[in-house]
Amino acid sequence: MVLGLTLTLAACGPDPRSPPSPAAAPPVDNQSFLERHWQRPLAPQGAAPAAFSPLEASLDPAACGQCHTPQFEDWQTTLHSKAMGPGLVGQLQEMDADAVDDHQACLRCHAPLAEQEADLQQTLAASGAAPARPDGAAFTHGLTCAGCHVREHGRFGPARRDGSGPATGDKMPHDGWQVAAAFADSRFCAACHQFEPDGYSLNGKLLENTYEEWRTSRYGRDNQTCQSCHMPDRRHLWRGIHDPEMVRAGLAIEFPAPSTAAGRVTAELTITSRGVGHAFPTYVTPQVIVEIGQAGRDGALLPETVERHLIARDVSLDLSEERSDTRILPDEARRYGYDRPRAARAAALVARIRVEPDAFYAEFYRATLRDTGFTKGRAAIGEALRQAERSGYVLYESQQDLSAAASSRR
Template sequence: APDAAARPALPHNGFTASPAFEDSRFCAACHQFEPDGFTLAGKLLENTYEEWKGSRHAREGRTCQSCHMPERRHLWRGIHDRQATRAALTIEAQPPRIAEGKVAARLRIRNTGAGHHFPTYVTPRAVAEIWQEDAAGSALASTRAELVLQRQVPLDLSREISDTRIPADGEALLDYARARHPRAAVLRLRLRIEPDAFYADLYRSLLEEDGAGRGRAMIRAALGRAEASAFVAWEARKPLPAP
């Protein structure tokens, strides 16, 4: 064997392989509050491991690492990754129906792939949207409907405003019913993801209240990065029949 002293230096003194690194309990150290930790509305602020532990994914032996580190690769895929986010969801859109001058449709979002709530934590926000467009692809006023999927809390974490997240194997429905715009040609459906929504709201608040001080430029840059992390996970365009 080569002399250990002759081996190239590795950061942090190299690595140690351990079966523990493939166990979801390893992830819980950073992604699960203790039972006596901070709660809102009787729920721990961070409860991802327990959400997974109560799901079929845990019963079937599907660990955190199997999704976030597929094939042991250090990809850390999560809500910031479009492919990982899309793989967690099954999305179905009903064809639009026209009756008595109204457009009706349904968007169903099922959490079939994530072993925890979608999204987990208070940080991300997912927004399902439906609206009408004209033949040129322009959105038409007063035709938009949305469903926010989020554990919404104020910036001071004083209370829970709402919790519309989808548990593992649960679903959310956005039922659309709006008057048909005279120029409507297409119904647009979309699921938009804002991975850093809470951070973005915090940075905006600091800038608006002049609370950033000498760090204002850094806060503005952080806001830009938080806003830039948003992406469209899924979208569809459904033609509307001629009036």
């Protein structure tokens, strides 16, 4: 089960085995560039140019950070830098060192450099801690600067803000960079955030379908790219469901004062996806829980009055069944009505929206720890479960006074 979930949840499309051909000429369009740039598995970098200093030849993100400090500092705060977290590491620890195909099901997006694969193999084969690689590559670094920007020791990236690139004869570190417009194209992100058409599906929908959700939305039609929201002002932030501020910015939430006529409490909570360019949430791992219920004077919800609604693509743990899909699509308004008798102890009506970004992972980790045959990665999975259980947060809460028209929000 562990391997099956790893293959399905960590893989990001097909895994072709033919090595990529080096580009002999500049790409003629974004698509041709991306097909070469993201041909999996990535080819080894090979020997660095003789004129490169150790810093220029290094694949360690900290080496990039010596000159690209703001980008490196941003990256350190992101899930890209934590893409090889304990949940994935624990699963890899159960694999053999030479099980490259199984490794690649995870690494191809989470740590895609060939040098990171080599580091993982060395680590799994070592009886103790493996020595650091001289090129600075480590599978534990996750999705690094080099994972997106370096191929055969050549640097690739967007033009400068003014649209310019290196001029002939410019003397620059690591021989400058090759300008590629594809870095501002949403298809760049699709390399890891979209399954191929023949990828794993449930109920006729690909398990990972974020790019297509965006492409068919108003945002896709207007070419409001992934980067425009997730990399604002070129920041290397990639904020998403784990970030409350990012999520709040994409939603409009309304909860007008309730009615208390005829001994009943009636109200309506409306959530409008006003700035999310794909389904909310987009993947099978998060759950968003809407709670509406009456509370006593101490603020505690009275359990018998609470109604709960799930916003999620809810799938079975073995990924064999989609139990429901209640996600909110771009520009959709979802209304949750409430109509219950007023409880004798009720002083307020509370609406609360909780986000559990790692709900599916937490369930998976618990099941894994119940498997007595899972031994080598047990400590890492235990830590992953603790992190998943701590990742939830309250996105929104409103208390409406049932004895007056006043309301309070926070």
